[in-house]
Amino acid sequence: MRVLVFGAGAIGSLLGGLLSARHEVLLIGRKAHVDAIREHGLRVSGKTVRLAKPDAATRVPGGAEADLVVVAVKAYDTSSAMTHLRGLAKSATFLTLQNGLGNADVIGRTALRVVAGTTAHGVTFVGPGEIRHAGVGETVIGPWRGVDEADLVRLRDVLDDAGIPTRVTSDVRTELWAKVVVNASINPLAALAGVPNGRLVRDKRLLATVEAVCREAAAVARAEGVAIDAAETVHRTTLIARRTAANRSSMLQDLDLGRRTEIDAITGAILRAADRHGLATPLNRALHALVKARDSAAA
Ligand code: KPL
Numbered sequence: 324m325r326v327l328v329f330g331a332g333a334i335g336s337l338l339g340g341l342l343s344a345r346h347e348v349l350l351i352g353r354k355a356h357v358d359a360i361r362e363h364g365l366r367v368s369g370k371t372v373r374l375a376k377p378d379a380a381t382r383v384p385g386g387a388e389a390d391l392v393v394v395a396v397k398a399y400d401t402s403s404a405m406t407h408l409r410g411l412a413k414s415a416t417f418l419t420l421q422n423g424l425g426n427a428d429v430i431g432r433t434a435l436r437v438v439a440g441t442t443a444h445g446v447t448f449v450g451p452g453e454i455r456h457a458g459v460g461e462t463v464i465g466p467w468r469g470v471d472e473a474d475l476v477r478l479r480d481v482l483d484d485a486g487i488p489t490r491v492t493s494d495v496r497t498e499l500w501a502k503v504v505v506n507a508s509i510n511p512l513a514a515l516a517g518v519p520n521g522r523l524v525r526d527k528r529l530l531a532t533v534e535a536v537c538r539e540a541a542a543v544a545r546a547e548g549v550a551i552d553a554a555e556t557v558h559r560t561t562l563i564a565r566r567t568a569a570n571r572s573s574m575l576q577d578l579d580l581g582r583r584t585e586i587d588a589i590t591g592a593i594l595r596a597a598d599r600h601g602l603a604t605p606l607n608r609a610l611h612a613l614v615k616a617r618d619s620a621a622a
Contacts, residue, residue, distance in 0.1 A: 359452025423588025465495025521568025
């Protein structure tokens, strides 16, 4: 398979690195990372240890061809990513496992075949040419536009075979909501407290806050018609925090690097839905305001 990964951050690099063992992979990323990969390969440490050899470039080459395009940029960059990927929009299958709500909608405005999903792997960007696979998690994929079950099963097999255990769902909207609730419960708190995910479940005060944020967000998901159970979602959130205990959440990594966070696609999406239903969400609103303040400080 010819795979193009647009966005060689932590998760994009992990997916591209693992897929490159069996497939022709081109990673599109920042210059320093691309230069390091071209020179020494992509070093993966932690739960997966390997020196992967994907091809890498800073932009999509003219006339590029791909069977699978993995969009792995931050949620706020999805729309601009699609302007660079327009040339592949009719021929390739697009896969998004990005955090936040709205990515698949944006991709589906241009691409004819779209698979949406979530992944709970914890990956830390160590530096140019190097990532740490800090926690293993489930990947779930489902149909968004122009794909059928056979396409999903084939893609699942490709991901499974690359060492990315994947499940197919027919209800990807529920999965996306469940994951956004998990991210809203872990990422802002880990980012503001400056702690790896594991501390959120080891520290009793932080754990109580994670659970309260999670219940509040799950109530919003239910108001949106998503069948998720609050207790089960709290359980899932703490399980993911435990399994990715050593990881610094992507939002904490963004603040560490002085970069913009995905708070608007995660907690912001929950607040917008809460407003539609007249639901009070004081904890999520406070976390949104605090992370936004750190975002603007960085900007
Ligand atoms: O999705 C994540 C993230 O950091 O964005 C988790 C699964 C919480 C891992 O840290």
